[in-house]
Amino acid sequence: MENHKLAAAIAYRLLNQTKHSSNKIIHQRLLIPNFTQLNPLSSTSVAYLFALIQFVGFTRHYASVPLKRFLASYRWDLQKSSLIRMQSISAIHHRKFGSVASAVVQRNPNFSTINNDDLIYFEKILGAKKVIQDHEELETANTDWMHKYKGSSKLMLQPENTRELSQILEYCNSRRLAIVPQGGNTGLVGGSVPVFDEVIISTRRMNNIISFDQVSGVLVCEAGCILENLISFLDKKGFIMPLDLGAKGSCQIGGNISTNAGGLRLVRYGSLHGTVLGLEAVLANGSVIDMLGTLRKDNTGYDLKHLFIGSEGSLGIITKVSILTPPKLSSVNIAFLACEDYISCQKLLFQAKRRLGEILSAFEFLDSQAMNLVLHHLDGVRNPLPSSIYNFYVLIETTGSKESNDKATLEAFLLHAMESGLVSDGALAQDFSQASSFWHIREGIPEALMKAGAVYKYDLSLPVEKMYDLVEEIRTRVGTAANVVGYGHLGDGNLHLNVSAPQYDDAILSQIEPFVYEWTSRHRGSISAEHGLGLMKAEKIYYSKSSETVQLMASIKKLLDPNGILNPYKVIPSSLDVHMKSQPTICKLPWSTF
Numbered sequence: 001m002e003n004h005k006l007a008a009a010i011a012y013r014l015l016n017q018t019k020h021s022s023n024k025i026i027h028q029r030l031l032i033p034n035f036t037q038l039n040p041l042s043s044t045s046v047a048y049l050f051a052l053i054q055f056v057g058f059t060r061h062y063a064s065v066p067l068k069r070f071l072a073s074y075r076w077d078l079q080k081s082s083l084i085r086m087q088s089i090s091a092i093h094h095r096k097f098g099s100v101a102s103a104v105v106q107r108n109p110n111f112s113t114i115n116n117d118d119l120i121y122f123e124k125i126l127g128a129k130k131v132i133q134d135h136e137e138l139e140t141a142n143t144d145w146m147h148k149y150k151g152s153s154k155l156m157l158q159p160e161n162t163r164e165l166s167q168i169l170e171y172c173n174s175r176r177l178a179i180v181p182q183g184g185n186t187g188l189v190g191g192s193v194p195v196f197d198e199v200i201i202s203t204r205r206m207n208n209i210i211s212f213d214q215v216s217g218v219l220v221c222e223a224g225c226i227l228e229n230l231i232s233f234l235d236k237k238g239f240i241m242p243l244d245l246g247a248k249g250s251c252q253i254g255g256n257i258s259t260n261a262g263g264l265r266l267v268r269y270g271s272l273h274g275t276v277l278g279l280e281a282v283l284a285n286g287s288v289i290d291m292l293g294t295l296r297k298d299n300t301g302y303d304l305k306h307l308f309i310g311s312e313g314s315l316g317i318i319t320k321v322s323i324l325t326p327p328k329l330s331s332v333n334i335a336f337l338a339c340e341d342y343i344s345c346q347k348l349l350f351q352a353k354r355r356l357g358e359i360l361s362a363f364e365f366l367d368s369q370a371m372n373l374v375l376h377h378l379d380g381v382r383n384p385l386p387s388s389i390y391n392f393y394v395l396i397e398t399t400g401s402k403e404s405n406d407k408a409t410l411e412a413f414l415l416h417a418m419e420s421g422l423v424s425d426g427a428l429a430q431d432f433s434q435a436s437s438f439w440h441i442r443e444g445i446p447e448a449l450m451k452a453g454a455v456y457k458y459d460l461s462l463p464v465e466k467m468y469d470l471v472e473e474i475r476t477r478v479g480t481a482a483n484v485v486g487y488g489h490l491g492d493g494n495l496h497l498n499v500s501a502p503q504y505d506d507a508i509l510s511q512i513e514p515f516v517y518e519w520t521s522r523h524r525g526s527i528s529a530e531h532g533l534g535l536m537k538a539e540k541i542y543y544s545k546s547s548e549t550v551q552l553m554a555s556i557k558k559l560l561d562p563n564g565i566l567n568p569y570k571v572i573p574s575s576l577d578v579h580m581k582s583q584p585t586i587c588k589l590p591w592s593t594f
């Protein structure tokens with residue numbers, strides 16, 4: 001008890017400092033409504049204060065080492081205590097001092113916590129080596145790629161096949177143990193890490209290629225295959241994957257499909273809703289749904305595989321996939337171009353669609369701020385157009401089967417674009433290494449942003465002609481406090497708006513949100529073009545979907561996962577989470593009625 005008193009005193013002191021810090025918003029939102037109801041010296045209030053202090057980042061930056069240790073152990077207790085009945089705190093992790101506190105959720109009190117019998121059961125069905133409790137491995141699996149979201153799971157399971165996964169889910173469902181499916185953990189919205197103590201189910205061991213048909217181009221494989229391995233496998237067979245992402249070296253096909261990843265070639269090969277021909281998925285109760293067809297055409301009733309594409313593991317875990325892969329064509333050409341203004345980028349896209357037609361395979365853009373970040377933060381990157389600094393850059397790729405024709409078509413297009421003033425400068429890759437270096441600039445932007453400091457990420461679908469207005473408006477709003485960067489898949493109408501700052505700061509965040517979502521909604525865009533909702537945007541869904549649609553989503557979730565154990569706190573807003581006892585009030589937004 002003495003410890004608690006001491007802790008409370010320290011906590012009070014630290015919290016008083018937060019009053020005047022940039023964490024005012026958290027302070028108001030969390031502390032005031034809850035703390036006044038507590039006895040300040042009770043153990044729960046101490047635990048609450050400690051959780052709050054951890055939340056605002058003091059432990060990482062200001063607390064002394066013994067205090068840090070004390071706080072760390074308290075947090076562990078916190079997971080087991082009944083504190084979660086109060087306003088509890090999602091496991092958002094602060095990479096830099098400051099706050100990214102847009103997601104505050106409550107642990108579902110209906111979920112159990114892992115006990116010894118559970119561990120014995122899992123070891124019995126999987127064997128000890130697939131039941132991971134090692135601190136370091138869990139630390140990695142609990143933390144997302146950006147080091148922004150962090151859970152506190154004590155257990156990761158690594159099933160090797162569908163049967164094992166089915167047994168795990170059946171058991172977790174009967175025990176009300178929440179789970180989070182995890183592939184390569186490269187997501188950007190906190191969807192693939194636990195929020196609290198959910199059991200992590202890794203698909204990494206389910207990584208076999210099952211079959212490949214040379215005639216139809218249909219590849220059947222397990223969910224844990226790494227995208228780059230599939231690309232290399234197909235390359236030897238003379239085929240390519242219909243999707244390509246910067247994260248290909250780590251991301252897994254199951255994760256790609258469950259988030260409906262878009263990537264760099266969507267403009268040519270379409271979304272995964274078109275190229276995924278079949279799936280096998282395991283539901284929350286362990287039943288295996290075999291939809292693993294390989295047919296292009298099958299109109300026998302509802303095409304339920306689509307429910308699992310893009311539902312971020314909230315309806316079932318994908319275990320096998322069948323995917324239509326295009327043949328590898330011999331002529332690939334890549335141009336890196338400079339444009340003076342955004343309107344020229346738009347006109348260039350309009351022209352490219354007409355003049356390059358069926359050979360256009362990528363149309364990406366980046367602004368000068370994105371280019372500067374890459375040049376500054378990534379080793380060995382060179383500007384292919386060094387003679388001047390341009391406002392915008394466009395990367396165009398063509399893929400076709402007629403080598404001399406395709407190159408001539410691209411060259412003619414470029415000449416026309418230069419003559420008409422759309423393009424100010426340009427370079428055509430002369431060999432594979434130059435082509436890779438052009439791609440490296442575009443694909444390296446997320447990494448450069450990470451290296452630059454704290455980053456607020458927005459992945460938006462917007463009408464192409466309006467897209468860059470938003471970047472400029474945000475730039476005006478944040479002023480000199482942050483570097484606003486615009487880039488993305490222009491050919492698909494997908495903007496990656498990133499706001500980069502030395503550290504997270506609520507003053508910056510309040511200039512971006514909710515403005516960015518309101519603006520997107522007003523222009524009938526989507527607040528998530530390709531990254532999903534995850535934890536970051538579950539509560540923001542109404543900006544892009546009508547309340548009736550969201551209600552129907554919640555009903556489907558209830559049907560397939562009645563206990564809500566699959567990837568909780570993600571995708572469906574908490575107000576509609578039928579599994580939560582007390583529900584936070586979410587205002588219906590005026591623009592949610594499409």
Ligand SMILES: O=C(O)CC[C@@H](O)C(=O)O
Pocket residue numbers: 188246263442443445446457458459488496497498
């Ligand atoms: O980091 C981002 O904002 C985008 C990541 C990815 O979707 C990309 O296109 O590079």
Ligand SMILES: [Zn+2]
Pocket residue numbers: 263488489496530
């Ligand atoms: Zn992207």
